[in-house]
Amino acid sequence: MKHSGTIALLGRPNAGKSTLVNALLGEKVAIVSSKPQTTRHRITGVLSEERGQAVLFDLPGVHRPLHRLNVQMMHALRDTLAEVDLIVQIFDASQAPGAGEEFVLGLVRDAAVPVLLLPNKVDRPDAAAQLAGRVEFYTTRRMYAAVVPISALRGDGLPALRDAIFGLLPEGEPLLDPSFTTTQSERFFVTELIREALLERVEKELPFTSTVHLREFQEKETAAGALLRIFADIVVDRESQKGIVVGKAGTMIKEIGTAARGRIEAALGARVFLDLRVKARHGWREDQRFLAELEPVEVPWTPPGDEGEGP
């Protein structure tokens, strides 16, 4: 009998959740950066093996929401925690746990499903030296199904983690087509790859106050293969932030565009033309209408067999 089910990745911003999802899948489905709050939506990664299927939900890091955007992020997180078969709680073992970790613990206090505890970043000397004490911070506060130390970056501990996951998932057949590694749309992933190239290059408040808005996405078959024509805006909160993203004589925006284009080409296996602009839109994080205009993670789909049936 196979074991299949859904898993929520829970932890503070920067704990390494997205790095872990990519490492488990052996493929990049989620963007990663050294800036907190990189992940803003629930992203599905599908890990299919002979023994079953783990549907991994990468989630925004737990933080106090100060804007509508962030409230939405935390809603996605709480809704997911309530529906999954297993929770994987991941923390950065190279840092001393604080109030933020207490808050994460509060979110799983009444969880009805097993919770796995993952100390991450054990490749860092400070993490290795402090591991026992930092794990104890959690294990004295609640019961865990198992504790699996990992380095998502180096891949240490991942075989043990896979075993623990499939050992805890309920018996059942795969939930999704095993040939998929993610359910997110290409359009959404394109905006994320642009945002990743941006996040790597900007500092201070810009990672939090910027987003990527896709204006147009065209796919063309040419004699030389598929060509994607992508027109996108990097949206910032204030006019004064535009100059930082554009850079001196446009050098920064050019760099972001070149990096993003390379990644989109590698991820989607097509040639890419990318037209990137910078726009200021004050208060966009509070603007429900604009937030709804941003690329949805998944395209709505009709389950097989439903086609052609009228309302």
Ligand SMILES: Nc1nc2c(ncn2[C@@H]2O[C@H](COP(=O)(O)OP(=O)(O)OP(=O)(O)O)[C@@H](O)[C@H]2O)c(=O)[nH]1
């Ligand atoms: N040294 C080390 N760094 C890691 C490890 N895992 C992740 N990182 C780094 O930690 C930073 C954050 O990684 P992410 O995967 O984006 O973290 P996240 O938990 O998804 O963060 P949010 O999306 O903001 O919630 C990046 O710079 C990663 O390269 C690890 O095992 N070891």
Ligand SMILES: [Mg+2]
């Ligand atoms: Mg992330």
